[in-house]
Structures are given as C-alpha cells and as structure tokens.
Amino acid sequence: MTLPTRTDIEAAAEVVYREFPPTPQYRWALLSQRLGTDCWVKHENHTPVGAFKIRGGLTYFDQLRRRGELPREVISATRGNHGQSIGWAARAHGVRCTIVVPHGNSVEKNAAMRALGVQLIEHGSDFQESREHAMQLAAERGAHMVPSFHPDLLRGVSTYWWEFLRAVPDLAVAYVPIGQGSGACAAIAAKTALNHPVRLVGVISAHATTYADSLAAGRVVEAPVSTELADGMACRVADAAALAILGPHLHHLVPVSDADVAQAMRWLFADTHNVAEGAGAAALAAAWQERDQLAGRPVGIALTGGNVDSAVLARVLGAAA
Numbered sequence: 529m530t531l532p533t534r535t536d537i538e539a540a541a542e543v544v545y546r547e548f549p550p551t552p553q554y555r556w557a558l559l560s561q562r563l564g565t566d567c568w569v570k571h572e573n574h575t576p577v578g579a580f581k582i583r584g585g586l587t588y589f590d591q592l593r594r595r596g597e598l599p600r601e602v603i604s605a606t607r608g609n610h611g612q613s614i615g616w617a618a619r620a621h622g623v624r625c626t627i628v629v630p631h632g633n634s635v636e637k638n639a640a641m642r643a644l645g646v647q648l649i650e651h652g653s654d655f656q657e658s659r660e661h662a663m664q665l666a667a668e669r670g671a672h673m674v675p676s677f678h679p680d681l682l683r684g685v686s687t688y689w690w691e692f693l694r695a696v697p698d699l700a701v702a703y704v705p706i707g708q709g710s711g712a713c714a715a716i717a718a719k720t721a722l723n724h725p726v727r728l729v730g731v732i733s734a735h736a737t738t739y740a741d742s743l744a745a746g747r748v749v750e751a752p753v754s755t756e757l758a759d760g761m762a763c764r765v766a767d768a769a770a771l772a773i774l775g776p777h778l779h780h781l782v783p784v785s786d787a788d789v790a791q792a793m794r795w796l797f798a799d800t801h802n803v804a805e806g807a808g809a810a811a812l813a814a815a816w817q818e819r820d821q822l823a824g825r826p827v828g829i830a831l832t833g834g835n836v837d838s839a840v841l842a843r844v845l846g847a848a849a
C-alpha cells in the first residue's frame with residue numbers, strides 16, 4: 529500500500545475543511561512542567577465528533593463519490609469513533625449506515641452514533657467478532673463494507689499530522705496511539721510528505737499487544753485484549769498492510785497499562801482541563817515513561833479523542849493519583 533503524498537494530503541485537507549476548521553495545537557505550561565520539556569498537544573478531541581477519525585470518513589466517502597461508487601448502504605464495525613466518522617460522512621452523502629459494536633460498548637459513543645442516524649447493532653464480545661459479523665451482514669445485504677484501515681481513510685487522517693507538523697516545525701519526538709494503525713501510518717505519511725525530522729513513537733495498550741507481537745515476529749500475531757480503558761486501542765488482530773508501513777518507520781513502541789492511561793487522563797484534565805478518553809491519553813502516558821530521555825526536546829502528544837463515558841471519567845478522576 530502506498531502512503532498519501534503531499535498533494536493527496538493537501539487535497540484531503542480541502543475535503544475535511546468543508547466540515548470543520550483545523551484543530552488547535554497548544555503548548556501547555558503545566559504539562560511541559562510535568563514532562564520537563566515543551567509539551568505540545570494536538571487537540572483532535574475538538575473535531576465535531578470528538579476524535580480524529582472523522583477526517584478519514586470524510587475522505588473515504590469523497591473518494592467513493594469521485595469514482596461514482598456511492599452505495600445505498602454502508603456497514604462497518606467499531607468501538608465507537610470510527611463508527612461516528614462513518615456515520616457523519618454517510619449522513620452527509622445521504623447513504624444508509626449500519627454499524628456493528630460489541631456488547632458492552634461505550635454507552636455514550638453508541639448514543640452519538642445513533643444521533644448521526646446510524647442503525648446500531650450489538651454483536652460479539654470484542655471488536656474482531658463485531659467486524660466478522662459486519663462483513664457477513666454486508667455480504668448478505670449487498671452493502672458496502674467500510675474497513676478500519678484503508679488508503680482512502682489514511683488520506684484524511686494524515687491531515688491532522690500535516691497540521692501538527694507544519695505548526696510545530698521543531699517538534700523532535702511525537703507519540704501516537706495505535707489501534708488498527710491508521711493514526712500512526714498517517715503520522716508517517718505527513719512526516720514523509722513534509723520531510724519533517726520528528727521521531728515517531730507508537731503507543732500500544734499493554735493489554736492489547738498484537739502490533740508489538742506482530743512487529744517482533746515479522747508477521748501478524750493475534751493477541752488477547754483485556755484493556756478496560758483504552759477501547760480505541762483494543763485490537764486483537766493487527767492489519768498486515770499497516771504493519772508493513774509501521775515496521776520501518778516507527779522509532780519504537782511503548783506499551784502503556786490502563787493504570788498509566790488513567791493517570792494520564794487525570795493529568796490532561798488537571799493541566800489542560802480537556803477530557804481525554806483512554807486512547808486519547810495514551811500518548812501522554814508513553815511520553816511520561818520516557819521523560820528522562822526527552823529533556824530539551826519539544827514533544828508532541830496526539831490527544832486523539834475525548835469520548836469517554838461520564839461514569840468512567842468520574843471513576844478515573846475520582847481515583848487517587
């Protein structure tokens with residue numbers, strides 16, 4: 529799979545900006561103090577669905593439209609943010625949208641998808657089971673199955689890294705959470721397109737290690753998922769195309785536990801008063817682990833989403849740090 533070029537990303541940005549403006553990136557003083565170096569946060573929690581994923585849905589549908597291939601119905605599987613992205617773009621194009629989520633999925637992400645007109649189906653005990661059901665449904669109904677990782681999603685997602693790297697040309701190290709890998713591949717695409725010197729570090733959940741295991745083995749290795757906080761990173765089977773891009777381009781991977789993530793959510797709230805969902809706080813958790821190596825180097829944190837259920841947030845904020 530080829531990465532989007534600078535021209536592709538610039539064209540994608542035009543598609544994205546029809547729906548919302550670039551998100552801000554701020555250097556937060558308290559977070560910088562905490563890390564002992566300049567800490568820049570890319571606020572993807574400030575898109576209209578509260579996560580970066582919407583960018584990919586917009587370009588995926590734009591590409592379908594350009595090819596004259598807009599279907600009657602799309603089906604996809606999600607833990608929530610990809611589903612909101614597809615729901616948003618489907619609504620914009622007048623396409624019916626069915627999304628499969630596992631049982632026990634985030635109540636508020638489910639509500640947000642329904643509010644976008646999505647027909648929600650709960651099936652399976654994890655994302656992988658939902659995904660397999662979605663593929664079967666799509667085949668039965670003749671609907672278009674939207675994957676979680678695809679070049680046309682990557683085009684849009686790359687725009688957030690393109691914004692971030694252009695806004696902070698001296699960013700030395702940036703941390704990006706990995707679920708299915710589109711965010712990390714997008715970071716690589718933007719870095720390559722801009723010839724930016726930033727070192728990219730991938731962050732995985734210590735309770736969902738398929739990407740680390742697969743990169744170590746040089747092939748796709750399934751790994752059980754037990755994270756209860758980082759649902760955006762709860763992936764059991766790595767994507768082979770994503771692995772092929774991440775392997776040569778990520779400097780290294782950092783695993784973060786749910787306890788690390790909870791602590792980072794509390795810090796993001798206390799230091800910036802932004803709400804981060806688990807996956808949205810993972811980058812800060814990883815930077816904190818590596819803070820001794822970061823002194824004097826501007827660090828970038830992707831706050832990829834803020835869609836955490838109120839009850840979960842209350843529990844996390846209420847827990848002793």
Ligand SMILES: Cc1ncc(COP(=O)(O)O)c(C=O)c1O
Nearest residue numbers: 707708709710711760807832833
């Ligand atoms: C908030 C958030 N952060 C990170 C990720 C991981 O992104 P990707 O699947 O592109 O690796 C997701 C995925 O859904 C997410 O929702």
